[in-house]
Amino acid sequence: EAGVAQSPRYKIIEKRQSVAFWCNPISGHATLYWYQQILGQGPKLLIQFQNNGVVDDSQLPKDRFSAERLKGVDSTLKIQPAKLEDSAVYLCASSPAGSAWGEQFFGPGTRLTVL
Amino acid sequence: GDSVTQMEGPVTLSEEAFLTINCTYTATGYPSLFWYVQYPGEGLQLLLKATKADDKGSNKGFEATYRKETTSFHLEKGSVQVSDSAVYFCALNTNTGNQFYFGTGTSLTVIP
Numbered sequence: 001e002a003g004v005a006q007s008p009r010y011k012i013i014e015k016r017q018s019v020a021f022w023c024n025p026i027s028g029h030a031t032l033y034w035y036q037q038i039l040g041q042g043p044k045l046l047i048q049f050q051n052n053g054v055v056d057d058s059q060l061p062k063d064r065f066s067a068e069r070l071k072g073v074d075s076t077l078k079i080q081p082a083k084l085e086d087s088a089v090y091l092c093a094s095s096p097a098g099s100a101w102g103e104q105f106f107g108p109g110t111r112l113t114v115l
Numbered sequence: 116g117d118s119v120t121q122m123e124g125p126v127t128l129s130e131e132a133f134l135t136i137n138c139t140y141t142a143t144g145y146p147s148l149f150w151y152v153q154y155p156g157e158g159l160q161l162l163l164k165a166t167k168a169d170d171k172g173s174n175k176g177f178e179a180t181y182r183k184e185t186t187s188f189h190l191e192k193g194s195v196q197v198s199d200s201a202v203y204f205c206a207l208n209t210n211t212g213n214q215f216y217f218g219t220g221t222s223l224t225v226i227p
Binding site for chain 2: 033105109
């Protein structure tokens with residue numbers, strides 16, 4: 001079974017530029033998560049989708065971050081404009097519907113550096 | 116609010132040593148508890164879990180017991196191997212809306 005795919009793996013941009021990350025979850029997984037992992041910290045949830053609807057985006061900085069999950073499959077996370085403090089690894093995870101006990105499957109992440 | 120506090124690293128052990136990584140949590144209700152592992156260059160993988168008090172999760176020689184009285188979920192392994200070198204994250208799921216909270220991670224290096 002293919003795992004969670006993410007691209008690109010690495011991205012370097014200058015502040016005030018825009019960037020987008022893509023995630024393709026495991027086939028059939030209804031729930032999709034985006035996390036931000038700053039160096040030396042644990043992952044912080046940015047947004048959670050159930051199919052193509054948003055379940056939780058309370059920690060998403062909506063003035064600059066946006067995310068969508070069209071057709072309830074793959075998802076895109078965008079930052080516009082980027083700030084220095086956005087430098088982090090952006091992790092995508094997915095889980096099957098009804099997985100209330102934490103069976104999250106993570107992708108390899110996208111490492112973003114903002115200069 | 117809900118949170119996870121994890122023992123800070125880095126931790127360096129010799130092969131076959133005993134490992135303990137401490138994790139305590141704060142949560143309302145009855146969360147589920149997890150340990151995830153992140154090997155170099157890879158994504159997070161679920162290592163073990165426990166969904167109710169006194170449950171013991173185990174996998175690959177690692178164990179952790181859900182202790183409600185001490186709000187703890189310490190990770191243990193009796194004899195570590197070089198291949199166990201990774202970053203370990205304690206996490207909880209509030210079970211209301213499937214919201215997760217992660218600890219800051221503990222880096223483990225096992226030397227031959």
